[in-house]
Amino acid sequence: xxxxxxxxxxxxxxxxxxxxxxxxxxxxxxxxxxxxxxxxxxxxxxxxxxxxxxxxxxxxxxxxxxxxxxxxxxxxxxxxxxxxxxxxxxxxxxxxxxxxxxxxxxxxxxxxxxxxxxxxxxxxxxxxxxxxxxxxxxxxxxxxxxxxxxxxxxxxxxxxxxxxxxxxxxxxxxxxxxxxxxxxxxxxxxxxxxxxxxxxxxxxxxxxxxxxxxxxxxxxxxxx
Amino acid sequence: xxxxxxxxxxxxxxxxxxxxxxxxxxxxxxxxxxxxxxxxxxxxxxxxxxxxxxxxxxxxxxxxxxxxxxxxxxxxxxxxxxxxxxxxxxxxxxxxxxxxxxxxxxxxxxxxxxxxxxxxxxxxxxxxxxxxxxxxxxxxxxxxxxxxxxxxxxxxxxxxxxxxxxxxxxxxxxxxxxxxxxxxxxxxxxxxxxxxxxxxxxxxxxxxxxxxxxxxxxxxxxxxxxxxxxxxxxxxxxxxxxxxxxxxxxxxxxxxxxxxxxxxxxxxxxxxxxxxxxxxxxxxxxxxxxxxxxxxxxxxxxxxxxxxxxxxxxxxxxxxxxxxxxxxxxxxxxxxxxxxxxxxxxxxxxxxxxxxxxxxxxxxxxxxxxxxxxxxxxxxxxxxxxxxxxxxxxxxxxxxxxxxxxxxxxxxxxxxxxxxxxxxxxxxxxxxxxxxxxxxxxxxxxxxxxxxxxxxxxxxxxxxxxxxxxxxxxxxxxxxxxxxxxxxxxxxxxxxxxxxxxxxxxxxxxxx
Numbered sequence: 001x002x003x004x005x006x007x008x009x010x011x012x013x014x015x016x017x018x019x020x021x022x023x024x025x026x027x028x029x030x031x032x033x034x035x036x037x038x039x040x041x042x043x044x045x046x047x048x049x050x051x052x053x054x055x056x057x058x059x060x061x062x063x064x065x066x067x068x069x070x071x072x073x074x075x076x077x078x079x080x081x082x083x084x085x086x087x088x089x090x091x092x093x094x095x096x097x098x099x100x101x102x103x104x105x106x107x108x109x110x111x112x113x114x115x116x117x118x119x120x121x122x123x124x125x126x127x128x129x130x131x132x133x134x135x136x137x138x139x140x141x142x143x144x145x146x147x148x149x150x151x152x153x154x155x156x157x158x159x160x161x162x163x164x165x166x167x168x169x170x171x172x173x174x175x176x177x178x179x180x181x182x183x184x185x186x187x188x189x190x191x192x193x194x195x196x197x198x199x200x201x202x203x204x205x206x207x208x209x210x211x212x213x214x215x216x217x218x219x220x221x222x223x224x
Numbered sequence: 225x226x227x228x229x230x231x232x233x234x235x236x237x238x239x240x241x242x243x244x245x246x247x248x249x250x251x252x253x254x255x256x257x258x259x260x261x262x263x264x265x266x267x268x269x270x271x272x273x274x275x276x277x278x279x280x281x282x283x284x285x286x287x288x289x290x291x292x293x294x295x296x297x298x299x300x301x302x303x304x305x306x307x308x309x310x311x312x313x314x315x316x317x318x319x320x321x322x323x324x325x326x327x328x329x330x331x332x333x334x335x336x337x338x339x340x341x342x343x344x345x346x347x348x349x350x351x352x353x354x355x356x357x358x359x360x361x362x363x364x365x366x367x368x369x370x371x372x373x374x375x376x377x378x379x380x381x382x383x384x385x386x387x388x389x390x391x392x393x394x395x396x397x398x399x400x401x402x403x404x405x406x407x408x409x410x411x412x413x414x415x416x417x418x419x420x421x422x423x424x425x426x427x428x429x430x431x432x433x434x435x436x437x438x439x440x441x442x443x444x445x446x447x448x449x450x451x452x453x454x455x456x457x458x459x460x461x462x463x464x465x466x467x468x469x470x471x472x473x474x475x476x477x478x479x480x481x482x483x484x485x486x487x488x489x490x491x492x493x494x495x496x497x498x499x500x501x502x503x504x505x506x507x508x509x510x511x512x513x514x515x516x517x518x519x520x521x522x523x524x525x526x527x528x529x530x531x532x533x534x535x536x537x538x539x540x541x542x543x544x545x546x547x548x549x550x551x552x553x554x555x556x557x558x559x560x561x562x563x564x565x566x567x568x569x570x571x572x573x574x575x576x577x578x579x580x581x582x583x584x585x586x587x588x589x590x591x592x593x594x595x596x597x598x599x600x601x602x603x604x605x606x607x608x609x610x611x612x613x614x615x616x617x618x619x620x621x622x623x624x625x626x627x628x629x630x631x632x633x634x635x636x637x638x639x640x641x642x643x644x645x646x647x648x649x650x651x652x653x654x655x656x657x658x659x660x661x662x663x664x665x666x667x668x669x670x671x672x673x674x675x676x677x678x679x680x681x682x683x684x685x686x687x688x689x690x691x692x693x694x695x696x697x698x699x700x701x702x703x704x705x706x707x708x709x710x711x712x713x714x715x716x717x718x719x720x721x722x723x724x725x726x727x728x729x730x731x732x733x734x735x736x
Contacts, residue, residue, distance in 0.1 A: 055328065059239075077232050094279040205238050205328060209279070212327075216278025223276045 043158050044215035050151040051208035054144055058204045061140045062197040068132060069190050079191035083199035085115050085173040090206060097210075102218055103163040109210050110159060112203055113152040115173040120145040123196055126181040130193070144200070151207070162218060241329040244270030246284060246305075246322045251340040254308075261346055263288075263309035267322045267335070275303075281327040287334070290316035315344035 066076055088111060091097040100108070120141060127138050159166045180192035216224040246267040255261040265286055273280050284301040288309060301307045301322075312318060318341075321334040668679045 052327065059328070074231050074233070077234050080234055094274060094277060097279060098277075202236065202238070208328075209238075212281050213278045216276070220278075224278050 040158065040161050041215070041219040043154060043161065044211065044219050047151060047154045047158060047211050048208070048215060050147055050154065051204065051211050054147050054151065055201070055204040055208045057140050057144050057147075058197070058201040061137060061144070062194075062201045064140075065134075065137055065193060065197050068134070068137075069130070069193070071187075071190075076191065076194040079194045080198070081195050083195075083202065084119070084175045084177065085112060085199065085203055088112065088115075088173060094213075097213055102214060103159065103166050105210060105214055106155065106159040106162050107166065107168065109155050109207055109214075110152065110168060111171055111173070112207050113148060113155060114170070115175070116148060116200065116203060117145075117152075117172075119175045119177065119196060120148065120200075122175075122178055122181060123193070126178075127193070130189075131186065144204075155211070239328065241326050243273050243280075243282060243324055243326060243329065243332045245332045245335040246270060246324050247335070249320065249322050249335050249338045251318075251320055251338055253340070253342065253346070255346075260310065260348060263312055263318065263340065263342075264306065265309065265320055265322070266306045268305060269324065270332070273324075282324045283327060284322060284324045285331070286320065286322050288318055288320045290318050292316070296321075312342060314342045314346035314348060317341045 070076060088108070090108065091100055097105070124138055124141050124145065127134050127141065130137075156168070159168065177192060177196060181189060181196075183189050183192065216222065246269060249265065249267040252264045252266070253261060254264045265288075267284070269275050269282055273282055275282050281303065283303055284305065284307075285298060286301050286307045287296040287298040289296045290313065299307060299309075317339055320338045320340070321336075323332045323334045325331040
C-alpha cells in the first residue's frame with residue numbers, strides 16, 4: 001500500500017511538474033517580469049551596436065592591410081589558412097541556428113569573443129614592426145580590442161539574464177599564431193597578418209549576426 | 225600543357241550577399257487633421273529575406289523625384305519598411321524607388337518605379353504658421369509706426385519749425401492799452417465794428433498812412449472786406465510780423481488802454497502779442513469798434529511813456545502785410561468816406577508796397593504798426609522821401625525829420641499832436657509845438673487825393689488851430705497818410721503845426 005501511495009504521489013508530482021513547467025526552449029528568459037525583458041532588449045541593442053561597430057572596423061582593417069601590403073593581385077590568396085577558432089561549432093545557416101538553445105548560443109558568442117582577446121593584443125604589439133608605418137592599422141586594432149572587451153562584458157550580463165544558472169566554463173580557442181607574426185620572412189609575416197585579419201573579420205561578423213538573431217529570438221519572442 | 229584553371233579566388237559568402245529589391249511598394253497621400261499632409265511610402269522586404277527571425281537584417285533606401293526634376297532625392301530609411309515625405313509640390317507626379325541591403329552586404333537593385341499624382345488643391349500651409357506670421361508682421365508694423373511717429377515728430381520739428389505767432393514791430397502795445405477806441409472810432413464817424421460793406425470802398429481810398437514797407441496798419445478784422453483794394457498777403461506774412469501796429473484794432477484797443485473802450489474788439493491775439501515786440505512806440509491808437517463807420521476821426525493817442533510817435537529806425541525785414549492789411553482797412557472803415565484814417569492807412573498799405581523800400585522815414589522799413597505823425601514842417605529830406613521815393617534814400621535818419629508826436633486821441637477822435645521836441649529840426653515848428661502841445665486834431669474828411677483833412681480840436685486851447693486849419697485846408701490838409709511800408713505816418717493837414725507846403729508837396733508827390 002505504501003509503495004502504491006508513494007508511486008501515485010510521485011506520479012502526481014510529476015504530472016504537476018509537467019503541467020506547470022513549460023518548454024525549456026520557449027521558457028521566458030526573464031522570470032522576474034517585464035522589467036527584466038526591457039533591460040534585456042536594451043542590453044541586446046547595446047551589444048548589437050558594439051558588435052556592428054566591431055565588425056565594421058575589422059572589415060576596414062582587413063581591406064586596408066590588403067591594399068597596403070599586397071605585393072600583387074591575388075597575393076594573399078595563397079595566404080589563407082585555418083583560423084584558430086575553426087574548431088568551435090557554429091551554425092551554418094538559419095535552420096541550424098533555430099535548433100541551438102538560446103543559452104548555448106549565448107555561450108557560443110562569449111566563447112568567440114574571449115578567443116580574440118589575446119591575439120588582438122599580440123597583433124598590436126607585433127604590427128609595429130611592419131615595414132610601412134601601419135599607424136592607422138594599429139589604431140584600428142586597438143579600437144577593436146577595446147570594444148571587444150566591452151562587448152564581452154555585455155554579453156556576459158545578457159547570459160546572466162537569459163539563464164541565471166548559466167555555466168561559463170571560461171573556454172576559449174587557443175591561439176598559436178604568434179611565431180608566424182614574428183617570422184623573419186616578410187612575406188610569411190604578411191601572410192600571417194593577412195590571415196589574422198581575415199579570421200578576425202569573419203568571427204566579428206558571426207558575433208554580430210548571432211547577437212542580432214538572438215535579440216529577435218530572446219527579446220522579441222522570435223519575431224522582430 | 226598549361227593550366228586551364230584560373231587562379232583561386234577567395235570568396236567569403238557573407239560579404240557577397242545581394243538581396244532582392246523590396247516589393248509591394250505603395251504610395252499614399254495622408255492628410256492628418258492636425259498637421260501637414262505628407263506622402264507615405266510603404267513596402268515589404270523581398271520574398272527570401274527572413275528579417276523576422278533576425279537572421280537577416282535589411283536596411284532600406286528610398287529615392288523620389290517629380291517628373292520634371294533632373295536629380296533624385298535619396299533618403300535612408302534604416303530598417304523600417306515605410307517612409308514619410310513631407311516636402312513636395314502639389315500638382316506634380318512623383319516617381320519613387322526603393323532598395324535594400326543587408327547590414328554588411330551589397331545594395332539590391334532599385335525596385336520597380338511607382339508613381340503618384342499629387343492633387344493640386346492640396347493645402348500645404350499650416351494655419352499656425354500663418355498665425356505666427358501675422359502676429360509677427362503686426363508687431364513689426366507697430367514698431368515701425370511708432371518709430372516713424374516718434375522720429376517723424378522730431379524730424380518735423382527740425383524741418384518745419386513751429387510757426388511763431390505774428391509779431392508787430394514798432395508798435396507799442398501800451399498805447400493800445402491806454403487807447404480810447406471809442407473816441408477813436410467816433411472821431412471817424414464810424415458806426416461801429418464790424419465795419420459794414422459800405423465803408424469798405426471809401427475807406428480804402430482815403431486814408432493814407434506812411435507805413436513801413438510791408439507793414440500793414442491793421443489786421444483784417446473780418447473776412448468781409450472784399451472791396452478793400454488792398455491785396456492781402458496773408459500767406460506771406462505768417463511768420464513774424466508785427467504788422468499793423470496802428471492798424472490793428474485789437475492792438476489799438478489793448479494798447480491804447482483805458483479811454484479806449486473796445487467792446488467789440490477784433491480779436492487778433494497774435495497782433496496783440498506782438499505789440500510788445502514792437503520797437504517803435506505806437507503812435508496812434510485805433511478804436512476797432514468804431515472804425516467801421518465813416519467819418520470817424522482818428523484819435524491818436526500816445527502812450528504814457530511819451531515815446532516818439534515816429535517810428536524808430538528799424539532795419540527789420542518783415543513784410544507784415546497780410547495779417548495787418550485788414551488792420552489798415554479797419555482803420556479806414558470807421559472813417560468812412562471822410563478822411564478815415566484807416567482807409568488811408570489801408571491804401572497806404574497798398575501803396576506802401578511801392579514806397580516801402582524807397583521810403584523809410586526814420587529808418588523804419590516795415591513797421592506797419594507804427595504810425596508816424598509827420599510834421600509837415602519836416603525837413604525837405606523827409607518831404608523828398610515822401611514826394612520822390614525813388615529819389616530818396618530809403619533810410620532817412622530819424623533826427624532829420626520833423627515829427628509831430630501824437631499825444632493822444634480823445635473820445636471824439638481828435639488827434640492831439642505835439643511836435644517832437646528833440647527831433648524837431650524845423651524851427652518853425654517849435655513855436656507851434658509849444659502852442660499845440662495840447663491840441664487835438666480832428667479828421668474832418670478825406671479828400672480825393674487821399675489826403676486826410678485834419679482840423680484842430682475846437683475844444684483845444686489853441687486858438688491857432690482854426691488858423692492853421694484854414695491854412696492847410698487849401699493845401700491839402702494834412703491828415704494825409706502815405707502809408708509807406710517803412711513807417712506809418714499820419715500826416716496832419718491843415719493844422720498849424722504842420723507845414724502846409726511840405727505836406728502838400730509830400731502828398732502830391734506820393735499820389736501823383
